[in-house]
Amino acid sequence: MENNTVNILGVPYAVRRVPYVSRSEYRVGEIDFEAQEIRLLDSLKEESAGTAFLHELIHGILCGLRYHEENDNEQLVQGLAIGLYQALNDNPNFHHLYKRKVFMNKKQTSKPVATKASKILSDGRTGKAAKSVAGSALSQTRTTGKPKSKK
Numbered sequence: 375m376e377n378n379t380v381n382i383l384g385v386p387y388a389v390r391r392v393p394y395v396s397r398s399e400y401r402v403g404e405i406d407f408e409a410q411e412i413r414l415l416d417s418l419k420e421e422s423a424g425t426a427f428l429h430e431l432i433h434g435i436l437c438g439l440r441y442h443e444e445n446d447n448e449q450l451v452q453g454l455a456i457g458l459y460q461a462l463n464d465n466p467n468f469h470h471l472y473k474r475k476v477f478m479n480k481k482q483t484s485k486p487v488a489t490k491a492s493k494i495l496s497d498g499r500t501g502k503a504a505k506s507v508a509g510s511a512l513s514q515t516r517t518t519g520k521p522k523s524k525k
Contacts, residue, residue: 380412382434389427391416405430407437421459429455483515 378389388411395401395413402415403426412430414423432454436445444450462468483491491508494500500508 380431382431383438385410385434385438387412387434389414391423393417402426403430405433405437407434424463425455425459428458431455432458481514483511487511488515 379386380389381387387405388409390411390413392413393416395404395415402418402422403413405412412427412434414426414430418426429451432451433445436442436451488511491511494504494508495512
């Protein structure tokens with residue numbers, strides 16, 4: 375793993391391989407929230423370095439979300455790191471599936487329904503529930519370019 379940067383909940387952290395993580399105790403990795411840095415022992419092999427990186431990444435996420443009790447549970451954090459490392463390793467196409475939006479709803483609101491939804495939103499007489507449904511319908515409309523014509 376080269377020296378890189380990873381964003382954790384919008385905060386950039388430098389990721390560095392170092393000859394030692396802590397002078398006072400043996401550690402393979404550590405996240406420093408003040409320095410915004412993740413340090414990993416440079417003698418770690420690929421799998422151990424990957425798991426250690428995910429371990430510290432999970433600490434960063436839990437702390438950023440203020441899950442302090444869970445963040446202090448090293449057994450939980452390590453279990454998540456191992457499981458996530460294994461899942462990512464066993465499914466190398468995960469990133470491509472995610473980027474291709476395979477997990478997203480492909481259904482889109484038709485033009486006639488979108489037109490009616492727009493009228494509902496602009497009509498001052500409609501209630502909160504109707505506007506909520508109309509807003510949901512409009513959020514699922516095609517937003518880029520013209521609809522593709524079928525040949």
